[in-house]
Amino acid sequence: MENILALARKTAEAAEVFEVAAEETSVQFETNRLKHIESKQSTHLALRIIKEGRIGYATTTEPDDVKSLISNAAETARFGMPAKFELPSQVSYPRIDIFDPAVEATPLEEMDKLGQELIEIITKHTPEILCEAGVSKDTISVKLINSSGGRAEYKKSIFSAGIMGSLIRGTDMLFVGESRSFCHPITQPEDIAKVVIQQLELAKNQASVPTGRLPVIFTPRGVASALVPSLVTAFNGKTVLQGASPIGQKLGKSVFDSKISLWDDPTVAFRPHSRPCDDEGVASRRTPLIEGGVVANFLYDLQTAALADTRSTGNGDRGGGLPTPSPSALIVAPGQTSMDDMIKDIKEGLVIEQLMGAEQGNILGGDFSGNVLLGYKVESGKIVGRVKNTMVSGNVYQVLKEVTAVGSQAEWVGGFLNTPPLYCPRLSVASKG
């Protein structure tokens, strides 16, 4: 890496080399049995330069091929955006625990066993269910050096386990599932299985809902599928800078219900999205986004922050390309109301676990509309069965302006979001009945 940096400095006024090396092993089950074992070794090297004031960028998987990496970056710098930022010179970062050597050391046999146990618990409950399951372990090494003298290096371990079951009766299909991800090995299948079994229990009967406006409780998974995609876009500093975020002009203003607080937090120990610094070497920190309904901050990388005349929040993320602002892990503050009390409060309404296709509408404007892939009808304070052939539509900003209650129990969804259930007064429901 040092030689790439030194060579790049000969043609450019500033340079940064970023390297990710990963080893991933996964054990996969299909139709209730072990089917496939995979291991992936990857190396990815990215060079960002500032040449004559402009950003150039190139990547390669071949660390030996320095010459074409540098010439590719130099060619793109002819057209690149003018660089408005300086590379950070930081060399020490807060300690955040994200590596457990026990992950790498977990033998394939243990991973196989965990998958088998998960499937056994679920099929014992519902013998005719067919499950796909996966157990995986990853070790990721990240290194970054730049021409300001900045240097960051860390190693992360991730262990994940998940299961999806399908239950088919005639042409009626029910899909249930849950997955978990930590920096420690997962050894017990029970927590994951419990969620799936509860879904199976609640979905045993079918119920129909009328077309109209009904109260809706979004479970943590429901919040993730229906409400979060729009918020992620709206709090992105780049969307704000472009003037395309509906809350871009609302900093310090109350836009959401006062019961709602949301922050981005890459510093929680042993969470898969935690890290000591972002992909530009800016130290990780907790960034409040909504404080009691008030818009508190937006998320920035170095370049976007410089253009917006503010500072990076340490959210520069490379999805294989140039750094761009992206949340690390979003956390919604829990409230006061238990899930049971929310359900008891509803005369006729819905509980939504998963809204399919909700992220395909006008995300920028906050509109969402999706098919209730997994959701339940509530009648007189009780869940009475699963609903189908039902669409739920709304607008995130209208829905979150006035929520009836915020749940007291928060859960992690897919490693990226920690949220309690949210109880919303009235949403548009269209149903084939």
Added chain:
Amino acid sequence: MPDIETAAGQLAEDLKKYKADYIEARLEQSRLSHITYRGQELESAGQSSAVGGNIRALVKGGWGFVSFNDLDDLPRRIELAVKQATLVGREESRLAPVEAIVDTADNKQDIPLAIPLAEKKKLLDEYNQIIWRTPMLRTSVIGYADSHKQTIFLSSTGSYIRQPRTDITLRLSAVAAGDGDVQQANLSLGSRGDFSPMRRLHQQVGEMAKKAVAMLSAPQVKGGEYTVVLDPVLAGVFVHEAFGHLSESDFVYEDDRLREIMVLGKKFGSHELNIVDSAAVPGLRGSYKYDDEGVPATKTYLIKEGKLVGRLHSRETAAKMNEKPTGNARAMNYRYPPIVRMTNTYIEPGKASFDDIIAGIKEGVYAKNWFGGTTSMEMFTFSAGEAYMIRNGKIAEALRPVVLTGNVFTTLNNIDAIGNDLDMNQGGGCGKGGQYPLPVSNGSPHIRISRCLVGGG
């Protein structure tokens, strides 16, 4: 590190030395370039190159898969794949037989990377200026990418196939804003290497920007059931989501209940409905000569005269269902094993003109263009980029974009008119099993669906 030709030469010998029922390898060398705009300025331009490969081994019905960037010491990778497969395998390996093929396919492709970055940028600048000339326009996003890939596939049964693959995508979005409201309109296209379709878009880009602005004042449709007419682009997304995925046999082959539902001969639609998947049509984004298991591409009727007549296979699913392989095993790149995928999927044209199709509709929705689509097998949703009310047989006021949903087993039966104007959409990408976006195309003539559920305000 050796190049892929040298590595492949050695592998051809090595693959035969191990104790496995079958071993294959895929090596790839690729170059990519991209340009993105966000707002008036170019946001990012980049070039990348990658070399990598994988080994896949089958032992007693169990698969091992190893992918890597480092081409040194490939015997160690083969050993690992075989060891993994051995750990999994507990039954009999079954793969539909195919002939060993030694071929260098289709080497005369256009290579868009040869066009200078400056020329591509100039064109995108022109489009961006057109967008920004539109009043009420808040911002724009443009993403252009091209890639050229050389792959070598080889197997323990003697196949050795060199195949290049080129792909271009361009997506433009115009974002209009006013009074706390934001609306966007998109234009997506792609090609199998020919850059010329990217050059002639000036008028379409201008219309797209105007549509985004018009949506700001458009009302939202009232949620409920409507007679819906889909344009060829959206009907293509519909056929992909509503039926295409269900015809992928890896969902079906080991699931007895699904096999009962998907029995050949079952009626899914009217006598006029024919659905085809074909990688063998040349020049589309889903086209190829051989799939990623070295099986020649075919044209497969999925539905003929309303009845289920075929499905898409890998070698394993074909063997286990006692059907012929169709050459539909595809992998995004060397990091992934091949899985059953669509290629170019379309509804064959019927006889109706557009006027015939909308003539009898008292109140309905005309939905055009696409944002996206997804399926759970039974249920699917897909979203339109543009929508209009149909009133008394005529296209009426513009609506906000709509999301439509349906049930695979009833909605195809509700297609009651098929147009004569087949058009293929090259701007999509398909996702499955973490492999996204895979180049596909899909298409259809205009179609009419009765009793389609539309989400609304």
